[in-house]
Amino acid sequence: MLQRYGWSDALQRQFSSYATLGLEPARVLVQQRGRYDIVTAGGERSATLAGKFAHDAADGGYPVTSDWVGVSAPTGEGDAIIRAVLPRTTTFTRREAGPGAPRGQVVAANVDVALLVASLNADLSLRRIERYLASTWESGAQPVVVLTKADMCDVVAERVAEVEAIAFGVPVHAISSLTGQGLEAVRLHLQPGQTAVLLGSSGVGKSTLVNALAGRQIMTVREIRDDDTGKHTTTHRELILLPDGALILDTPGMRELGLWDASAGVSTAFADLEALFAQCRFDDCSHRSEPGCAVRAALDDGTLEPSRWESWRKFQKELRFQHNKDDWQSRMETRRERVQKHKDGRARMKFKMKGGYDD
């Protein structure tokens, strides 16, 4: 049973220490306000959290859909109790919206493939896809870009080319869940026992794609006439076992995907720029007006799109902002440095005015 949900020998070995505590392995299928649907070797059942999690509310401490957990499972009717979360092979973390200190929210775990879904309608945003790519590289999962609603778009090939130009070797597929176009190409990324997650704005057709892949109506999708309500149709994350053996995690649309500590992911997503930086004459080139700047040269001769450069700068600003915000100490450090620089500057100025050394 559990093998079908991705249980492996490696997980089994990892689990031995939990097994000695009398726990059974299980995977979280659905998570809704403190209640969970899980699958154990004996089948699906519901579960609640052990009390210790209430005190253990550290970032990412709670189990999420697609986590492997250790449960104590009473025989009979009662809920299983989740007592431990197994180490995650990959984590997809986003910035939690809202006031207060920024926190990372684990959106998906143990995901092998991330299907980054965007619609081929007028809203298609390369900048949004860049963000998803950066987060996916950071997560450790393999990205695949899926452009939906090809049946409604007259310029599919152009759009695909635009996305390929910012995705560097990441597969990009144009599909239609209505006509079936491109679904076979998507299926090739979904291997039995592997887990894929669907990520993308609300209304792009994630749940419709799940249904098309499953060949039946599993997820509720938006009625056409409700197309502009702006409401999320899918309200919770759900892990679904597809007929050909792959697992797919449907998620509610995310309008904003705040970056969470994704500096390494950003570097990978902007490999083209990293390559340019290596060619700048100065190692600490700020790419503003230095001589021998490869970025400036590429902008001038048109090989680098200004919008892509602008996008990278925004990412850097955001990462810097977040880093400063997260880390009070580093902020104090920056301030101390600034004060020190100011003092040094004034001291040098005085020194200069006094005439400096005679040498």
Ligand SMILES: Nc1nc2c(ncn2[C@@H]2O[C@H](COP(=O)(O)OP(=O)(O)OP(=O)(O)O)[C@@H](O)[C@H]2O)c(=O)[nH]1
């Ligand atoms: N023409 C066309 N319409 C589609 C296609 N895929 C989805 N749609 C329509 O797009 C609307 C939204 O689809 P959903 O699958 O509910 O979108 P979602 O991404 O799951 O949205 P949330 O659950 O809110 O995040 C529905 O009315 C679908 O019928 C497609 O390939 N072609």
Ligand SMILES: [Mg+2]
């Ligand atoms: Mg949905």
Ligand SMILES: [Zn+2]
């Ligand atoms: Zn430069």
